[in-house]
Amino acid sequence: MFSKACEYGIKAAIFIAKNSYEGKRVNPKEISEEINSPQAFTAKILQSLVRHNVINSVKGAYGGFEIEKDSIPYIKLSQIVNAIDGDSIYKGCGLGLETCNEEHPCPVHDKFKEIRNNLRDMLETTTLEELALNLKNGNAFLKVI
Amino acid sequence: MFSKACEYGIKAAIFIAKNSYEGKRVNPKEISEEINSPQAFTAKILQSLVRHNVINSVKGAYGGFEIEKDSIPYIKLSQIVNAIDGDSIYKGCGLGLETCNEEHPCPVHDKFKEIRNNLRDMLETTTLEELALNLKNGNAFLKVI
DNA sequence: TATAAATAGGACAATTTTATCTTAATTAAA
DNA sequence: TTTAATTAAGATAAAATTGTCCTATTTATA
Numbered sequence: 001m002f003s004k005a006c007e008y009g010i011k012a013a014i015f016i017a018k019n020s021y022e023g024k025r026v027n028p029k030e031i032s033e034e035i036n037s038p039q040a041f042t043a044k045i046l047q048s049l050v051r052h053n054v055i056n057s058v059k060g061a062y063g064g065f066e067i068e069k070d071s072i073p074y075i076k077l078s079q080i081v082n083a084i085d086g087d088s089i090y091k092g093c094g095l096g097l098e099t100c101n102e103e104h105p106c107p108v109h110d111k112f113k114e115i116r117n118n119l120r121d122m123l124e125t126t127t128l129e130e131l132a133l134n135l136k137n138g139n140a141f142l143k144v145i
Numbered sequence: 146m147f148s149k150a151c152e153y154g155i156k157a158a159i160f161i162a163k164n165s166y167e168g169k170r171v172n173p174k175e176i177s178e179e180i181n182s183p184q185a186f187t188a189k190i191l192q193s194l195v196r197h198n199v200i201n202s203v204k205g206a207y208g209g210f211e212i213e214k215d216s217i218p219y220i221k222l223s224q225i226v227n228a229i230d231g232d233s234i235y236k237g238c239g240l241g242l243e244t245c246n247e248e249h250p251c252p253v254h255d256k257f258k259e260i261r262n263n264l265r266d267m268l269e270t271t272t273l274e275e276l277a278l279n280l281k282n283g284n285a286f287l288k289v290i
Numbered sequence: 291t292a293t294a295a296a297t298a299g300g301a302c303a304a305t306t307t308t309a310t311c312t313t314a315a316t317t318a319a320a
Numbered sequence: 321t322t323t324a325a326t327t328a329a330g331a332t333a334a335a336a337t338t339g340t341c342c343t344a345t346t347t348a349t350a
Contacts, residue, residue, distance in 0.1 A: 001146065001234060004338065007241040014252050027296070041339045047298065060347025061295040077253070089146060096152040098289050107159050107276040107285040108222070111267050119260050131252040140252040144243050149308065172326070186309045192328065205317025206325040 006084040009045045011035035011142045013080050016055055016065050017072050017132035025064030036143035045084065052083035072132065078123035090120035151229040154190045156180035156287050158225050161200055161210050162217050162277035170209030181288035190229065197228035217277065223268035235265035 002010070012031050019026045028046060032039040046065055050057045054075060055067050067075070081089065093100035094112035102109075134140035147155070157176050164171045173191060177184040191210055194200045199220060200212050212220070226234065238245035239257035246254075279285035 001237075001239060002241075004241065007239075010253070011240055038339055040341070043297080044299090044339090050297090057297060058347090059295095059297045059345075061293090062348060063296045063346085065297085077256075092146075094146060094152075095156055095287075096147075096149065097286075104289070105279075105285050107279045107287070108155070108271070109285065111222075111271055115260070115264050115267055118263055122256050122260055126253070126256050134250075134252045140250050140254065141242075142240075142252070144249070183309055185311070188327080189309090189329090195327090202327055203317085204315075204325095204327045206323090207318055208316085208326045210327085 001089070002081065003085050005041075005045050006081055008035060008037040008042050009049055009084045010077065010080050011037070012042060012046060012065075013049060013054060013067070013075075013128060014131045014135055015142060017067050017075075017128045018135050020067045020069055020072065021132065021136070025058060025062075025066045027064045031065070034142060036145075049080065049083055052079070054079055054083055067128070073127050073129040075128040076124055077126040077128070077131070078120070080128075081123055090116050090123060147226065147234070148230050150186075150190050151226055153180065153182040153187050154194055154229045155222065155225050156182070157187060157191060157210075158194060158199060158212070158220075158273060159276045159280055160287060162212050162220075162273045163280050165212045165214055165217065166277065166281070170203060170207075170211045172209045176210070179287055181290075194225065194228055197224070199224055199228055212273070218272050218274040220273040221269055222271040222273070222276070223265070225273075226268055235261050235268060 012035055015031055015034050016026055028039050028043040031037075031046070032042040035042070046055065046057070049055045050065075055065050057063070057065050078090075081087075093106050094108045094116070095106040097104075097106045100106045100109055131140075135142065157180055160176055160179050161171055173184050173188040176182075176191070177187040180187070191200065191202070195202045195210075200210050202208070202210050223235075226232075238251050239253050239261070240251040242249075242251045245251045276285075280287065
């Protein structure tokens with residue numbers, strides 16, 4: 001569904017959000033350990049999330065990654081997915097046609113429309129806040145072990 | 146959503162089905178022209194669909210690819226996707242956790258469950274017959290130009 | 291101001307996916 | 321039985337994604 005980079009990005013953002021609620025900045029080492037991802041690759045993805053204004057970075061000693069507490073409820077899953085994978089997953093054609101619409105649909109257009117809209121709605125209404133809360137409450141996990 | 150290979154495979158299967166209804170076998174050249182895909186790569190994907198019993202191949206002169214007319218209504222989109230991409234798209238975890246279930250869910254587990262189930266239902270109930278019909282009726286297209 | 295602790299960024303490597311090319315095997319028909 | 325048309329299959333190449341490493345830059349604090 002999503003690229004590996006996007007999976008790591010989502011998990012990282014959730015972990016950062018959880019820590020930001022506790023007033024704690026985190027670094028790529030902690031993050032990659034907590035989400036079970038390759039550290040350097042994860043650091044690249046974090047850079048990208050910073051450039052897309054999903055998370056903040058603070059350079060230098062005592063720095064790290066964080067998200068402003070107040071903005072966490074307003075950050076949507078769609079923003080993270082968009083920052084890393086773009087919007088083709090919930091906007092593009094299921095069969096990869098460059099133009100696929102009501103006037104010129106691919107054979108699965110109608111079938112996919114519903115799925116794609118559901119996915120888009122879900123991504124656009126799911127906030128980082130609820131995901132971080134799932135984690136904090138111990139109702140969800142970012143890795144298997 | 147799907148790999149390129151899977152997109153090509155679905156389109157190829159639809160085109161083959163349409164032609165099989167007309168009693169016509171088709172070869173990779175025609176197919177790749179009709180679905181706008183690289184020919185040799187498409188041929189590989191066709192081989193895979195043959196091995197997975199989604200389509201039939203007839204070797205030698207006057208051969209080509211076909212699908213038994215009577216079986217077209219019973220071939221599900223899920224079989225094609227499964228043959229090429231496997232089932233992870235509608236069975237795997239949205240964040241890539243190896244084990245993700247009610248007891249040990251990822252933070253987006255519940256959100257994804259619905260999407261995934263919708264997708265699975267759609268793939269398992271959509272038949273090659275209806276897709277080929279969309280094409281035959283001129284209500285859908287396999288390429289842009 | 292020097293130092294240590296961070297992120298940023300560029301170059302590179304490995305792996306996977308996508309794509310191509312060539313040859314072998316098969317088969318209908320002349 | 322030979323030939324031409326066709327799929328099968330293996331080797332290879334190109335491109336994209338995933339992953340690593342090294343150095344530069346930034347910054348709080350001693």
